[in-house]
Amino acid sequence: MDRMTDFLRGRRRSELTVEEKAALENVISEVVVVPPRHVIARRGDRLHNSTLLIDGFICRYMDARDGYRQLVSYQIPGDFVDLHGYPTRHIDHDIASLTEARIALVPHERLDAVMATMPHLAKLLWFSTILDAALHREWIFRIGRLDALGRVAHFLCETNLRMACVGRAVDGRFALPLTQQDLGEACGLTSVHVNRTLRRLREEGVAQVARGYAHVQDFARLARIGEFDPDYLYLEDGPWHKV
Amino acid sequence: MDRMTDFLRGRRRSELTVEEKAALENVISEVVVVPPRHVIARRGDRLHNSTLLIDGFICRYMDARDGYRQLVSYQIPGDFVDLHGYPTRHIDHDIASLTEARIALVPHERLDAVMATMPHLAKLLWFSTILDAALHREWIFRIGRLDALGRVAHFLCETNLRMACVGRAVDGRFALPLTQQDLGEACGLTSVHVNRTLRRLREEGVAQVARGYAHVQDFARLARIGEFDPDYLYLEDGPWHKV
DNA sequence: CGGAGCGTTGAAAGCCCTCAACGTTTGTGG
DNA sequence: CCACAAACGTTGAGGGCTTTCAACGCTCCG
Numbered sequence: 336m337d338r339m340t341d342f343l344r345g346r347r348r349s350e351l352t353v354e355e356k357a358a359l360e361n362v363i364s365e366v367v368v369v370p371p372r373h374v375i376a377r378r379g380d381r382l383h384n385s386t387l388l389i390d391g392f393i394c395r396y397m398d399a400r401d402g403y404r405q406l407v408s409y410q411i412p413g414d415f416v417d418l419h420g421y422p423t424r425h426i427d428h429d430i431a432s433l434t435e436a437r438i439a440l441v442p443h444e445r446l447d448a449v450m451a452t453m454p455h456l457a458k459l460l461w462f463s464t465i466l467d468a469a470l471h472r473e474w475i476f477r478i479g480r481l482d483a484l485g486r487v488a489h490f491l492c493e494t495n496l497r498m499a500c501v502g503r504a505v506d507g508r509f510a511l512p513l514t515q516q517d518l519g520e521a522c523g524l525t526s527v528h529v530n531r532t533l534r535r536l537r538e539e540g541v542a543q544v545a546r547g548y549a550h551v552q553d554f555a556r557l558a559r560i561g562e563f564d565p566d567y568l569y570l571e572d573g574p575w576h577k578v
Numbered sequence: 579m580d581r582m583t584d585f586l587r588g589r590r591r592s593e594l595t596v597e598e599k600a601a602l603e604n605v606i607s608e609v610v611v612v613p614p615r616h617v618i619a620r621r622g623d624r625l626h627n628s629t630l631l632i633d634g635f636i637c638r639y640m641d642a643r644d645g646y647r648q649l650v651s652y653q654i655p656g657d658f659v660d661l662h663g664y665p666t667r668h669i670d671h672d673i674a675s676l677t678e679a680r681i682a683l684v685p686h687e688r689l690d691a692v693m694a695t696m697p698h699l700a701k702l703l704w705f706s707t708i709l710d711a712a713l714h715r716e717w718i719f720r721i722g723r724l725d726a727l728g729r730v731a732h733f734l735c736e737t738n739l740r741m742a743c744v745g746r747a748v749d750g751r752f753a754l755p756l757t758q759q760d761l762g763e764a765c766g767l768t769s770v771h772v773n774r775t776l777r778r779l780r781e782e783g784v785a786q787v788a789r790g791y792a793h794v795q796d797f798a799r800l801a802r803i804g805e806f807d808p809d810y811l812y813l814e815d816g817p818w819h820k821v
Numbered sequence: 822c823g824g825a826g827c828g829t830t831g832a833a834a835g836c837c838c839t840c841a842a843c844g845t846t847t848g849t850g851g
Numbered sequence: 852c853c854a855c856a857a858a859c860g861t862t863g864a865g866g867g868c869t870t871t872c873a874a875c876g877c878t879c880c881g
Contacts, residue, residue, distance in 0.1 A: 348666065399723040400805050407715040422705035423591065427712050427810040450701060454693040461704050462665035464711065469670050471714035472650040479721045479766035480642040514827065523722035528869055530829060562643050567670040757859065771837055773861060
């Protein structure tokens with residue numbers, strides 16, 4: 336079925352035996368399709384499954400009192416959406432689809448079996464939640480220390496590499512189905528200022544974002560603007576290390 | 579020796595058998611003392627041990643180009659400092675002590691043994707790294723969506739509960755050995771503005787921070803200002819739920 | 822073809838930063 | 852125990868980046 340093909344694809348420390356690959360396919364109980372802009376889970380929900388994203392975009396966010404929200408993460412194909420809900424049995428933020436999304440359900444009992452019998456595979460699952468935490472830290476840095484131009488640039492660098500990693504970016508072009516409002520919620524900016532910032536990047540020939548797609552024309556310059564270092568993505572050695 | 583006494587203390591999902599407690603004590607190979615304001619590990623280092631903080635304060639941070647830094651986390655007694663370095667074997671940010679700190683070293687081979695033979699305990703270790711990620715998400719929210727007053731208030735709420743959890747806060751009073759510069763680096767503010775913000779909290783009788791100590795006088799109001807919901811700390815039912 | 826959502830642009834206001842000066846505390850050595 | 856220096860804390864004034872508010876154009880889909 337190959338529904339797990341993109342899991343940890345392109346990342347270091349992701350060597351899997353044949354048995355482990357088979358075991359991974361078998362943790363999936365079913366695959367469901369979620370419509371775009373649909374709330375998948377809410378803060379406080381109890382979980383008995385975790386979900387792996389096969390296709391589409393999903394975001395995780397927290398609401399503020401004033402009605403605005405803050406994205407804390409987004410998931411692309413190959414990402415577990417809420418594997419952290421396995422040890423906690425509970426989620427502490429909201430989850431919603433951005434596009435139509437195909438997600439695989441993974442019952443927690445099956446993960447218990449993996450923990451009990453396949454420690455190396457269990458460690459890889461743990462690793463994938465730790466990648467998430469590494470991304471969170473980088474987001475703290477991005478929002479806490481960079482100005483608007485840097486934040487958007489950093490966001491685009493990260494997304495470009497993550498998409499390339501799972502074979503969904505070619506020559507700096509990739510799907511980016513986020514509105515300027517969404518981008519603002521990810522970067523701690525208003526949609527108006529995101530608009531002005533994207534215009535600057537466009538006018539300087541660094542990157543273009545329009546109609547659900549992004550085109551990074553000058554990755555090196557974008558990375559400089561965003562003080563971006565791909566270290567935290569734990570990428571395999573490959574063409575991305577040249578940037 | 580009881581060096582692990584504070585690990586996951588006061589958190590849900592932290593029920594341990596006698597054997598597991600003993601195993602936890604045995605993962606420690608040695609205890610070392612680190613002087614204040616001392617760099618413990620640097621971005622890019624390879625790790626063969628993880629460290630548990632027994633006493634003192636430690637912070638984790640990332641440097642920006644302009645010389646400023648962004649704290650991404652700080653650890654108090656009972657926290658693992660870099661357990662995430664076990665699955666990754668590598669750290670992606672800098673770690674330094676704030677005060678003198680007693681830390682326990684945990685060789686990764688011993689964690690391999692736990693993974694292979696004690697899946698329930700392994701799941702608790704995983705859980706503790708997931709608590710870290712939950713804190714990261716809350717920091718993203720804090721910095722991305724709150725103004726200066728809210729950020730500092732949220733920070734104080736979090737610290738108060740975490741310190742209370744390990745028996746180090748009484749009646750809203752606890753050690754806070756961070757300078758205003760440090761607080762700024764944690765909240766994405768300058769030390770000057772932290773100073774003005776603390777003054778406002780002091781003048782309104784909500785909280786006082788001075789000389790390495792904090793005193794939260796009105797937790798409920800502080801929580802309202804900081805839009806603080808303790809859900810993400812996974813606290814046991816207890817007096818903290820009254821706030 | 823019409824409407825709703827999204828994107829774009831301008832003007833003005835606000836929050837936080839920068840710069841600068843001075844007061845206070847802490848720690849060290851005489 | 853005192854003197855001194857360095858680090859930390861405090862306060863004011865001015866400037867800049869981002870937000871807010873408002874209007875209008877564009878795109879996409881029913």
